[in-house]
Amino acid sequence: MSLVVFSLLLFTYYSVWVIILPFMDSDHILHTYFLPREYSVILPGIAAVILLLCIGAFTAVIMWKNRKPKKVD
Amino acid sequence: MTKLLEWLFGVSLVLAAWAVVSFDLLKLRLPQSYREAAWPMPLYLLVSFGCYSLGTVGYRVATFNDCDEASAELLGQIQEAKQDLRKKGLKI
Numbered sequence: 001m002s003l004v005v006f007s008l009l010l011f012t013y014y015s016v017w018v019i020i021l022p023f024m025d026s027d028h029i030l031h032t033y034f035l036p037r038e039y040s041v042i043l044p045g046i047a048a049v050i051l052l053l054c055i056g057a058f059t060a061v062i063m064w065k066n067r068k069p070k071k072v073d
Numbered sequence: 074m075t076k077l078l079e080w081l082f083g084v085s086l087v088l089a090a091w092a093v094v095s096f097d098l099l100k101l102r103l104p105q106s107y108r109e110a111a112w113p114m115p116l117y118l119l120v121s122f123g124c125y126s127l128g129t130v131g132y133r134v135a136t137f138n139d140c141d142e143a144s145a146e147l148l149g150q151i152q153e154a155k156q157d158l159r160k161k162g163l164k165i
Contacts, residue, residue: 003131011124022109
């Protein structure tokens with residue numbers, strides 16, 4: 001259930017950040033809760049890179065553990 | 074027209090519409106706030122698809138029912154198999 005709540009929160013925050021904030025005036029109080037707009041592109045990019053790193057590291061560890069030495073006659 | 078071509082055609086239409094709005098290719102001179110909201114759209118759709126996947130997985134894991142009957146049946150079958158194998162000489 002916490003995963004559902006987390007994904008809902010993330011979706012709401014990101015939606016407000018990307019879609020609703022450009023239509024608010026610059027001196028609206030809502031802007032204080034959000035980072036500058038460049039970060040709305042940079043942060044998901046970093047998250048994607050970290051995800052790919054984790055998947056690659058996991059695959060490498062599993063393949064390393066399963067290597068078989070060559071048989072010697 | 075294969076399915077792949079249909080999808081590619083649809084995707085390129087959407088991408089063209091996005092590019093026209095984001096980079097002002099047709100010199101439409103839309104208000105700045107519309108352009109600001111439009112240009113992260115591909116990334117936004119990707120992030121919302123990720124959130125939807127995460128939420129669906131979490132919800133289905135949380136509401137997965139226990140199967141008590143199947144669990145009891147399985148334990149009984151394990152006991153049966155162990156007795157059978159012991160009779161045939163396997164040490165368990």
